[in-house]
Amino acid sequence: MAKKQDKLWHAMDSQRTLEALETSREQGLSGSEATARLNRYGRNELPEGKKSPAALKFVKHFNDVLIYILLVAAVIMALLGHWTDTIVIIIVAIVNAAIGFVQEHRAEQALEGIKNMLSPEAQVLRDSNPAAIEAAELVPGDIVLLNTGDRIPADLRLLSSSNLKVEESALTGESTSVEKQTEALEEDAPLGDRTNMVFSGTTVASGTGIGVAVATGGKTELGKINQSIASVEEIRTPLLQQTARFGKMVSVVIVAVAALMFGFGYGLRDYETGELLLSVIGLAVAAIPEGLPAILSIILAIGVQNMARRKAIVRNLPSVETLGAVSVICSDKTGTLTKNEMTVTSVVTSMHEYGVTGTGYAPEGEIIRDEDKVADPEQDRTLKHLLICGVTCNDSVLTEEQGQWKLQGDPTEGCLLTLAGKAQSEVTELKTRSKLPFDSEYKYMAVLTEYEGRSVIYIKGAPDRLFEMADRQAEDDGETPFDADFWNGQMQAHARKGQRVIGLAMKELPEDSSPEQIDHDDLKEGLVLLGLAGIVDPPRDEVVDAIRECQNAGIEVKMITGDHKETAMAIGEQLGIGDGKHSIEGRELDNLSAEELKEAAQKYSIFARTSPQNKLQLVEALQSSGNICAMTGDGVNDAPALKRADVGVAMGIKGTEVSKDASEMVLADDNFSTIVKAVKEGRRVYDNLKKTILFILPTNGAESFLIMASILLGTMIPLTPIQILWVNMVSSVTVSLALAFERIEPGAMKRPPRNPAAPLLSGYYIFRILFVSVLLGGGTLAMNMSMLSNGYEQAVVNTVTMQTIVLAQMFHLFNCRTELGPAIRKGFFDNKAVFVVSGLLVVLQLSITYLPFMNRVFGTVPIGLPYWSFPLLMGAALFVIIELEKAVTRGIIRRRHESVDASGNGDHSAAA
Numbered sequence: 001m002a003k004k005q006d007k008l009w010h011a012m013d014s015q016r017t018l019e020a021l022e023t024s025r026e027q028g029l030s031g032s033e034a035t036a037r038l039n040r041y042g043r044n045e046l047p048e049g050k051k052s053p054a055a056l057k058f059v060k061h062f063n064d065v066l067i068y069i070l071l072v073a074a075v076i077m078a079l080l081g082h083w084t085d086t087i088v089i090i091i092v093a094i095v096n097a098a099i100g101f102v103q104e105h106r107a108e109q110a111l112e113g114i115k116n117m118l119s120p121e122a123q124v125l126r127d128s129n130p131a132a133i134e135a136a137e138l139v140p141g142d143i144v145l146l147n148t149g150d151r152i153p154a155d156l157r158l159l160s161s162s163n164l165k166v167e168e169s170a171l172t173g174e175s176t177s178v179e180k181q182t183e184a185l186e187e188d189a190p191l192g193d194r195t196n197m198v199f200s201g202t203t204v205a206s207g208t209g210i211g212v213a214v215a216t217g218g219k220t221e222l223g224k225i226n227q228s229i230a231s232v233e234e235i236r237t238p239l240l241q242q243t244a245r246f247g248k249m250v251s252v253v254i255v256a257v258a259a260l261m262f263g264f265g266y267g268l269r270d271y272e273t274g275e276l277l278l279s280v281i282g283l284a285v286a287a288i289p290e291g292l293p294a295i296l297s298i299i300l301a302i303g304v305q306n307m308a309r310r311k312a313i314v315r316n317l318p319s320v321e322t323l324g325a326v327s328v329i330c331s332d333k334t335g336t337l338t339k340n341e342m343t344v345t346s347v348v349t350s351m352h353e354y355g356v357t358g359t360g361y362a363p364e365g366e367i368i369r370d371e372d373k374v375a376d377p378e379q380d381r382t383l384k385h386l387l388i389c390g391v392t393c394n395d396s397v398l399t400e401e402q403g404q405w406k407l408q409g410d411p412t413e414g415c416l417l418t419l420a421g422k423a424q425s426e427v428t429e430l431k432t433r434s435k436l437p438f439d440s441e442y443k444y445m446a447v448l449t450e451y452e453g454r455s456v457i458y459i460k461g462a463p464d465r466l467f468e469m470a471d472r473q474a475e476d477d478g479e480t481p482f483d484a485d486f487w488n489g490q491m492q493a494h495a496r497k498g499q500r501v502i503g504l505a506m507k508e509l510p511e512d513s514s515p516e517q518i519d520h521d522d523l524k525e526g527l528v529l530l531g532l533a534g535i536v537d538p539p540r541d542e543v544v545d546a547i548r549e550c551q552n553a554g555i556e557v558k559m560i561t562g563d564h565k566e567t568a569m570a571i572g573e574q575l576g577i578g579d580g581k582h583s584i585e586g587r588e589l590d591n592l593s594a595e596e597l598k599e600a601a602q603k604y605s606i607f608a609r610t611s612p613q614n615k616l617q618l619v620e621a622l623q624s625s626g627n628i629c630a631m632t633g634d635g636v637n638d639a640p641a642l643k644r645a646d647v648g649v650a651m652g653i654k655g656t657e658v659s660k661d662a663s664e665m666v667l668a669d670d671n672f673s674t675i676v677k678a679v680k681e682g683r684r685v686y687d688n689l690k691k692t693i694l695f696i697l698p699t700n701g702a703e704s705f706l707i708m709a710s711i712l713l714g715t716m717i718p719l720t721p722i723q724i725l726w727v728n729m730v731s732s733v734t735v736s737l738a739l740a741f742e743r744i745e746p747g748a749m750k751r752p753p754r755n756p757a758a759p760l761l762s763g764y765y766i767f768r769i770l771f772v773s774v775l776l777g778g779g780t781l782a783m784n785m786s787m788l789s790n791g792y793e794q795a796v797v798n799t800v801t802m803q804t805i806v807l808a809q810m811f812h813l814f815n816c817r818t819e820l821g822p823a824i825r826k827g828f829f830d831n832k833a834v835f836v837v838s839g840l841l842v843v844l845q846l847s848i849t850y851l852p853f854m855n856r857v858f859g860t861v862p863i864g865l866p867y868w869s870f871p872l873l874m875g876a877a878l879f880v881i882i883e884l885e886k887a888v889t890r891g892i893i894r895r896r897h898e899s900v901d902a903s904g905n906g907d908h909s910a911a912a
């Protein structure tokens with residue numbers, strides 16, 4: 001039996017469809033009916049894709065070179081009869097896999113949470129009013145309004161369409177967009193030919209339409225093939241890949257060195273085979289940084305969560321790192337740099353100039369003619385036409401709720417509704433027959449309507465575009481030829497004040513013609529200009545500081561706007577972008593050679609009247625001169641530029657779903673300063689990743705040094721493999737986590753962006769890791785030798801050795817809190833985590849030393865108070881020496897910067 005949602009909707013006409021779904025095109029569903037249907041049909045969500053079972057995920061974490069080495073070690077230990085060691089090593093292997101598993105789970109959850117933040121909205125008609133609802137709450141029978149760039153939220157039977165084209169590759173694999181219509185089709189029409197239907201998960205490439213939801217959630221065509229559209233991509237970051245490769249390489253080297261050591265010890269020193277094997281295994285275990293990969297992914301996951309808290313939603317992990325290296329941010333103007341709260345403050349017709357009072361969307365205020373009297377549209381016919389054009393050629397809706405005026409739709413359009421509301425006499429919106437929605441490519445919007453029995457096209461858009469098409473201008477009692485000089489002068493005068501200027505025009509069609517559709521060709525000529533509206537859109541206050549911060553951080557900010565150049569320069573000057581005198585227009589860019597374009601992209605800060613293609617050109621030009629480029633965008637046509645940019649940034653509020661899909665990051669508040677916060681967090685995260693590496697590797701280095709020296713010198717090995725594992729796990733897994741919470745370095749936003757090509761382990765890093773390893777390993781070895789020669793028991797020597805390495809690392813943690821800056825500085829107590837883990841570490845060390853159970857398992861013994869002096873002295877000495885070393889390095893860098901102009905790559909660690 002065919003279920004309700006399995007009907008052949010495409011074969012029904014729209015009226016029968018509405019009846020079958022018990023809904024109405026004019027009113028939509030009522031709120032209560034929608035709730036009832038939501039309970040009946042469930043949420044409009046795709047069933048979760050198959051997830052691999054948790055057990056399998058856990059087992060996957062054993063597939064690791066490190067674990068293999070540990071397991072081989074366990075087997076050898078078992079063969080030698082060291083059962084406790086075998087068990088401990090196996091436990092460590094399991095703990096390690098568990099940490100990896102928990103980490104993966106946490107990261108997944110973090111991304112899942114972010115996915116929810118990205119959940120798309122749908123525009124529907126409920127209780128006769130348009131409303132934006134969460135797409136998941138859409139139910140069969142909902143009337144859905146579609147606009148260019150929307151992701152279609154459910155399977156819809158179309159009720160009306162205006163130049164509607166839909167990109168269905170998500171469903172059909174076909175990348176060209178399909179033109180849609182509303183007539184009923186044959187029952188056997190295949191899916192790809194059902195042109196009166198649009199399907200969940202596909203996107204509106206252009207045009208607008210209205211449809212009724214016929215299937216939601218798993219019942220949609222997309223749901224049937226059970227293909228979820230992942231909105232958050234998870235990829236390993238370049239840094240994680242680099243460390244994974246590094247880890248593998250280290251493991252291979254270690255196995256080779258261990259084999260060599262075994263050969264050496266066996267041939268040239270008279271070790272017992274069993275004891276030698278133990279040492280060699282100890283070496284292998286010591287040298288491998290077990291906790292490093294897990295720690296690095298925790299730091300990244302924390303970074304992603306921090307960014308989300310600051311309203312920057314990162315859609316894929318590697319961008320956290322890329323953000324830290326961004327050298328130029330190309331930003332849209334409207335809504336990102338400005339508030340996108342538009343108010344018409346002036347109107348110009350060929351006969352009069354009008355000032356408009358009142359702010360905000362409330363239609364409270366007056367239209368004052370020529371500075372002396374309140375205008376009456378019934379007398380000023382041109383003004384009347386202009387206002388009718390403004391409200392008819394308009395997709396936005398203004399509503400009042402408890403005295404608050406709310407706008408649904410584009411603010412540029414909303415402010416024209418407010419303007420009409422301020423008029424002395426009522427301005428009625430006319431019914432439209434066809435519409436060309438606003439497109440930043442064409443920069444205008446047009447509607448076909450009827451006025452006093454005659455077909456009329458109303459058009460509004462960028463004045464310079466309309467000027468190209470106008471040949472007459474309206475006067476109250478007729479028309480006169482278009483006066484280009486007058487209008488250009490008016491436009492510039494308003495734009496120079498930072499106003500966005502909109503032109504309004506009309507075209508009367510011949511009396512005998514009554515077309516049903518219009519397209520761009522109908523507008524090429526014969527327009528009658530009605531006038532201009534000057535709109536104020538104030539800059540966002542916080543952006544001024546954000547831009548200054550970028551400039552201090554060596555990040556260039558460029559404004560790429562569709563607006564007029566005078567408007568753009570004026571707003572730019574208010575914000576600190578450009579000098580208010582220089583800018584270049586999109587069409588000038590079109591005529592440049594690749595080389596000239598590269599130059600222009602560097603030289604200018606304001607790019608006006610740009611098209612989405614210009615954005616792509618600019619990203620490519622900036623990248624070709626070595627920039628790491630962040631680019632904002634909101635429209636469907638911005639997708640190629642967003643994809644191409646190193647960090648594509650989509651707008652969460654006004655952005656289309658298509659632009660969000662093409663981006664690495666989505667701004668929940670559309671605000672430029674959020675990008676800067678994300679860049680800052682990116683720099684913090686990257687610094688902390690590096691500090692963690694700088695902190696962890698010397699532990700391994702020092703232990704390896706100690707063991708190799710002992711084998712070479714033929715002395716007792718001062719640590720057993722399980723003691724080594726203990727040291728590695730406590731110092732890397734617990735202690736280093738504190739570095740994830742380290743605040744941003746004071747100078748992090750004052751230095752130039754990181755050179756992304758610089759290797760992770762710069763010369764200075766390698767030096768520092770080796771230096772600390774040798775200091776720590778050497779110092780401990782010296783203490784060992786002296787203790788052994790004084791006849792101390794092996795267990796005591798081992799215990800003191802372990803304390804020395806762990807406590808010294810605790811001190812070293814404080815060195816690593818800043819890469820090169822002094823450890824004791826302002827903000828020393830800011831990161832509480834460092835103190836918490838240090839306390840924890842002391843407790844752990846006391847327990848391994850004094851708890852009988854721990855003594856048995858780890859082969860440690862309780863030691864007297866005096867024995868603690870060496871570990872503490874060693875730690876303090878290491879701390880002081882590294883601080884001195886950092887000071888010397890700082891001095892060298894400063895001198896170098898003074899002698900060489902440090903204009904190029906600013907990675908100070910690479911330079912050292």
Ligand code: ATP
Nearest residue numbers: 332333334412438440443445460461462561562563
């Ligand atoms: P950006 O956000 O990239 O800074 P923008 O949003 O100001 O730029 P567009 O939306 O491409 O740029 O607008 C370009 C021009 O088109 C504007 O200067 C304005 O004159 C006109 N315009 C903008 N919105 C509309 C609209 N809804 N209807 C008609 N014309 C519009």
